[in-house]
Amino acid sequence: MTNKPTALPARPHFSSGPCAKRPGWTPQQLATESLGRSHRSKLGKARLQHAITLTREILGVPDTHRIAIVPASDTGAYEMAMWTMLGARPVTALAWESFGEGWVTDAVKQLKLNPTVITAPYGELPDLAAIDFGHDVLFTANGTTSGVRVPDYDWVPEAREGLTFADATSAVFAQPVDWAKCDVLTxxxxxVLGGEGGHGMLILGPRAVERLESYTSAWPLPKIFRLVAKGKLTEGVFAGETINTPSMLAVEDYIDALEWAQSIGGLTALMARADANAAALDAWVRRTPWVEHLAKNAASRSNTSVCLVLPGLAEDKVKAIVSLLEKEKAAYDIGAYRDAPPGLRIWCGATVDTADVLALTGWLDWAYAQVTAA
Incomplete structure (x- = not known):
């Protein structure tokens, strides 16, 4: 019989979004001068620009790329890119999990672009060698719901006719990005930084800007998607002049996370923390006979949204493990995504402490024993 652990994770927040706040976070530490002020005031614009500047510094975004804060989270940012830039060339869409499938649906049913669709089942990558880069290419850098990431960007040629659109919402701040290979990144x-929801980041390379200024989509664009006026990029959007009203509280929370990241050593330290967390969980998986990685290939296995399956265990038993751990306050929100194979999804991004991952593994052993003994 597996003994019940005596120590809980200090922070049992393993959700894959919204993710754990940074270590030591409290709302009292947030700057409040901008609250209750207009986002178009001198102070408001300065704080928005500060968020953009810190983003550039920590992610190493080159000066050739523009950064904007946009509405509606990663979804809003990616949709904005699709609706404003697609249609000029043929499109290839890659899908190996639910969010990639969502972009396929939009390209097929909403924009009616008749894209080439290259898919793979959950846990695998599609054939990246089969991509025609004469097309615009849509992909997720890290499949949040499958735990499968692109291992690198070597499969994207430097010289390409089409644009690349990277949905990197669970990859940035934890995995390297080759900015020369990403024309659009959201x-x-x-x-990964555990900020508040509702806001997205849109990063455009020079080829994406050229597309925006030389091509007009065939469909009408809602106001919150418009990035061009009189044939020229609206530069203010990339200098903190947001299209619509942002939450300045959420902005201050994002700045707090960025400043924490800067204080611990920037991108190198963030990636090391995520790698350490994923390694701790992987060591447990390798010594535990009843659990396996959904992503079989370690080279393309996520270090943030780690997805696990429990072969031979009925779905209701898996859900019972999740519920039991939440009841015990040992782990919150670790069930697999609704469209993914039944299993567990444990966030290992940089805002999680490795000590909490290690503590969680003991609780997983105990919960499995409890559920299978019942």
Whole structure:
């Protein structure tokens, strides 16, 4: 019989979005001067620009790329890119999990682009060698619901005719990005840095800007998608002049997370923390006979949204493990995504402490023993 652990994780927040706040976070530490002020005031614009500047510094975004804060989280940012830039060339869409499948649905049913669709089942990557880069290419850098990431960007050629659109919401701040290979990259605050939801980041390379200024989509664009006026990029959007009203409280929370990241050593330290967390969980998986990684290939296995399956265990038993751990306050929100194979999904991003991952593994052993003994 597996003994019940005596120590809980200090922070049992293993949700894959919104993700754990940074270590030591409290709301009292947030700057409040901008609250109750207009986002178009001198102070408001300065704080928005500060968030953009810190983003550039920590992620190493080159000066050739523009950064904007946009509405509606990563979804809003990616949709904005799709609706404003697609249609000029043929499109290839890659899908190996639910969010990639969502972009396929939009390209097929909403924009009616008749894209080439290259898929793979959950836990695997599609054939990246089969991509025609004469097309615009849609992909997720890290499949949040499958735990499968692109291992690198070597499969994207430097010389390409089409644009690349990377949904990197669970990859940035934890995995390297080759900015020369990403014409469009999007993410949201509530993933790897544990910020608040509702705001997205849109990062455009020079080829994406050229597309925006030379191509007009055939469909009408809602106001919150418009990035061009009179044939020229609206530069203010990339200098903190947001299209609509942002939550300045969420902005201050994002700045707090960025400043924490800077204080611990920036991107190198963030990636090391995520790698350490994923390694701790992987060591437990390798010594535990009843659990396996959904992503079989370690080279393309996520270090943030780690997805696990429990072969031979009925779905209701898996859900019972999740419920028991939540009841015990040992782990919150670790069930697999609703469209994914039944299993566990444990966030290992940089805002999680490795000590909490290690504590969680003992609780997983105990919960499994309790459920299978019942």
């Amino acid at each position: 993410y949201s605050w509530q993933k």
